[in-house]
Amino acid sequence: MEPKTSEQGIILVVDDTPTNLEVLFDLLGNSGFRVLVAEDGESAIDKANYAHPDLILLDVLMPGIDGFETCRRLKANEATREIPIIFLTALTDVVDKVHGFDLGAVDFITKPLQCEEVIARVKLQLRLQNLTKQLQHQIEQEHLIGEIAQGIRRSLKLDEILQSTVDQVRRFLHTDRVVIFRFNSDFSGKIVNESVDPAWKSVLAVEFYDPCFKEHYLQRYQQGQTSAKSDIYNAGLSPCHIELLEQAQVRANLVVPILQNNHIWGLLIAHHCSGTHEWQMIETTLLQQLATQLGIAIQQSELYERTQNELIERQRAEQMVREQAALLNEASDAIYARDFANHILFWNHAAEQLYGWSQAEIQEKDATELLHNLQPQEFETALKVVFDQGAWQGELQKFTKSGKAITVMSRMTLVRDKVGMPKSILTVDTDITEKKQLEAQFLRAQRLESIGTLASGVAHDLNNILTPILATSQLLLLKFPQEDDRTQQLLKIAESNAKRGAELVKQVLSFARGTEGRRTAVQISHLLGEIKEITNRTFPKSISIRTELPPSSLNLVYADPTQLHQILMNLCVNARDAMPDGGILTLSASNVVIDESYARTQLDAKAGDYVMIAISDTGTGIPPEVVDRIFDPFFTTKEVGKGTGLGLSTVLGIIKSHAGFIEVDSRIGQGTCFKVYLPTSKNQSTSSTATLELLPGHGELILVVDDETSIQDITKTMLEDQNYRVLTASDGFEAISLYVKHNQEIAVVLMDLMMPEMDGLTAIRTLKKMNAEVKVIATSGLVLDNTLADVSSVGVDVLLPKPYTAEALLKELRRILDTPTCATPKR
Structure with a gap:
């Protein structure tokens, strides 16, 4: 009322x-x-x-x-x-x-x-x-204001407070409509709350924009002034303002600003739609007081909302930290953070596994002493870079709790607080110890391969030199059997040393290419028994020789027994030389299974079943700086004249040719252990060598093709002494020319594969085109893995490696002459 x-x-x-x-x-x-x-x-x-x-x-x-x-x-x-x-x-x-x-x-x-x-x-x-x-x-007004204020204190839900206010104000003032209008930044806006008589249309959520507002009303409202219009048509309003009010069916209105921190937030408006109305001061005062209360409610709600948002953001941040911590704990890299007093702030599971220190243990100790004492100078340099540039990355040598030295790729980042001040250092360490070991093995393999390539060429030349020496010495022994003992002894010395030279070349080739001999199923326990017998008879009595074999039989390995004998004797001799004052030599073997994880630590290893042979001594040990070079050819730590430097390089070549690998563990003053791993085979095979009768020739004509004149001469002499006729040629072109002239007479062509101008393979292909049935013995001072396949493809009957003996040449020559058809080349 x-x-x-x-x-x-x-x-x-x-x-x-x-x-x-x-x-x-x-x-x-x-x-x-x-x-x-x-x-x-x-x-x-x-x-x-x-x-x-x-x-x-x-x-x-x-x-x-x-x-x-x-x-x-x-x-x-x-x-x-x-x-x-x-x-x-x-x-x-x-x-x-x-x-x-x-x-x-x-x-x-x-x-x-x-x-x-x-x-x-x-x-x-x-x-x-x-x-x-x-x-x-x-009294009623004060009661209304008190009730609304109480509601504001009871509730933080702004929309409920605003809606309750417009409902109570409309009932109290008996108006047709009460609304709350909220401004946008451009002073357009919309009705956010409304209480309206059902007889009049709702304007809730309707957008309004008065282009005249900023010019005529903004400053007044920001100063807290009100606007009371008893009749919009007699209030001097602009046409655009009247049109705006007509859209809401307004005839009289009372407008009070709602201020928030001295800025206009919105308007509290009462409408009379049915007719004009003289607004009383008490009505204006009521709306002003309520607008003040609403300003408090809005501020309170915004503060609550901001607090809630901050709380949600904090909870989200804490959740993110927990999730990140969980992810960091799942990471395979060691991740930890420390302050500038070297106290650990964070230490993930991978760090515990890598370094062996638990979170509780690491917090009680100086992190620098625990993790960086192998390279204190390098670490200090890294820290200086972190402070100067914000980050550092590089390799560091660190200790684990057990005292094991490891290599890590370390990435350090300077962490700053909200104001940009440094507060801690985040470190991510990746264990690259195995990677560095593999890199070292790979570099060693590359070095060995390079030297091997050189050694292969040297071996070829040496074989060409040794061939006439060996053949000549054997020929002279046969040609002059009545010579005095001194002459016979000198010829035997020449033959023996030629054979030693040939064996040395074979060792070089074994190292360089891992050449294969005859393979068969080998029981390692039998082989170790033979090695023990030999060493017991030949090694000093001050060396005690022991064998340690499993109670059950070892798996078989498919290998060349002679080569295995060679590598084991090599390792035993080295062990003997490492114990000049005596000691214990232990020969042991066992069946082992190499898994994928362990195989990744060895360059040549593959997962599978192996027989592991260990040769251990209690000798002087090998210095750490030497271990990486012991398999290099021609490298030796022995005195001049006591070693060629080819022993271990040959061992490595043979083991690799058998798809195996070797490990070395040595301690100065304690001894050395070589472990040879050979893949097992359950298929037993046997091999036999046919013994051919050595028969002289029957006047057959042999074409000898070689670019080495000395080999031509000695081979010609050797064959002629055995009732063969001989033609010689220095290269492929000359050989083809001679074959054209004498193709009806030539029974066998003895062809060197490596010659200038036209090589042996090309010459053989040409001869085969001329006569597909021509019989060919190929010779070479360098037999590579693909050599047999190459000569087979051109139809060679026999591949005879240099240096060859007179006996070997005459046997192969007789065999193919007595064979009526072409056969697969024999080696």
Whole structure:
């Protein structure tokens, strides 16, 4: 209900005397009041119900129901209870007056009426009534504000607070619509909360933009001023503003700004849509007070929302830290962080596994001493780079808890706080110890391969040199059997040393290419038994020789027994030389299984079943700086004249040709252990060598082709002494020319494969085109893995490696001459 600020109002005069009615009608009307009249109590009650007068002047003595009964009925009616009643009466009895006051009358005017008294008493009662209404309205307003403030304190849900406010304000002010309008950054905006009478359309969530707003209203609203328009058509508004209000069916509006930190957040607006409305100060004050409370609610809500967002962000960050920590713990690299006092702040599982220190143990110790004492100078240099440049990466040597030295690829990063100040160092260490070992093995393999290539060429030349020496010495022994013993001894010395030279060349080729001999299934325990017998007979008695074999039989290995014998004797001799004052030589073997993980640590290893042969001594040991070079050819630590430097390089070549690998473990002053790993085979095979009868020739013509004149000469002499005829040629072109002339006579062509101008393979292909049935013995000072395949492809009958003996040449020559058809080349 809205209080009136004017004293004028509606007066209902009730009197059964027409004269009194006329006098009062004129008196009150002339004083500015609107006057209604009734001649009895019944009609008075009816008019009071529909007209709602501000005051009733009621005569006491009337026919029908008197004034007292009329008053009683009016006060019993909810609609008319609050209307003040002044009795008009000629009665002066105090009892009557008390009865009237008990019924609810506010005053008595005694007849005959005095005009000034009537006007004064009417104005007084109207003023009192208006003040009462204002007081009651103020109480209700304060109650409303208190209830909304209490709601703000009880709830942090802004939308609920705003909606409750517009609902209560509309009911309190009896307006058609109350809304809250929120601004965007460009001062457009939309209705975010609304309470509206169902008779009028809703504008909730409708976007509004007033192009005149910034110019005419922004500054006023930012200063907290309000705007009250009783009639939008008579308020001097711009056409665009009127059009905007018409969209919302607004006829009168009251606008109060909602400020947030001295900035305008939005507007609290009350609308009258049904007609004009004179806004009262009490209404404006109410909206201002509520707007202040809403500003508090908004600030409180935004603070709560910001706090909640920060809490959510913190929880998200903590969750991310936990997830990152979990991921870091799953990482295969050692990851840890430390402060500048060398205290560990974070230490993941991989760091525990790599270094052996648990999180609790590492926190109690100086990290620098634990992790970097192998290279203190290098680590200090790395730290300086981290502080200067923010990061460093490189290799470091570190210790584990067990004292094992490892190599790591270390990446250090400087971690800064929010203000950019350094606070810790994050380190990621990758264990590259195995990688470095493999790199060293790979480099050694490359070095050996390079030397091997050189050695292969040298071997070829040496074989060409040794061939005539060996053949000549054997030929002379056969040609002059009656010579004195001294001459015979010298020839045997020449033959023996030629053969030693040939064996040396074979060792070089074994190292260089891993040449294969005849392979068969070998029982290592038998071989070790033979080695033990030999060493027991030949080694000094100060060396005790032991064997350690498993109770069950060892798996078989498919290998060349002679070559295995050679490598084991080589290793045993080296062990003997490492124990000049005596010691223990242990020969052992066992079945082992190499898994993928272990195979990755050895360059030549593959996963599978192996027989491991160990040759151990208690000798002087091998210095660490020498271990990586012991398999290099021609490298030896022995005195001049006591070693060729080909022993271990040959061992390595033979082992690699058998698809095996070798490990070395040596300690200065404690001894050395060589472990040879050979893949097992369960297929046993046997081999036999046919013994051919050595028969002289029958005058057959042999074409000898070789670029070495000495080999031509000795071969020609050798063959002619055995009843063969011989033609010689120095290269492929000459050989073809001679074959064209004598193709009907030439029985066999003895062809060197490596010659200038036209090589042996090309010459053989040409001869085969001329005569597919031509018989060919190929010779070479360098037999590589692909040599047999090459000579087979051109139809060679026999491949004879240099240096060859007279016996070997004559046997092969006789064999193919006695063979009627071409056969697969024999080696």
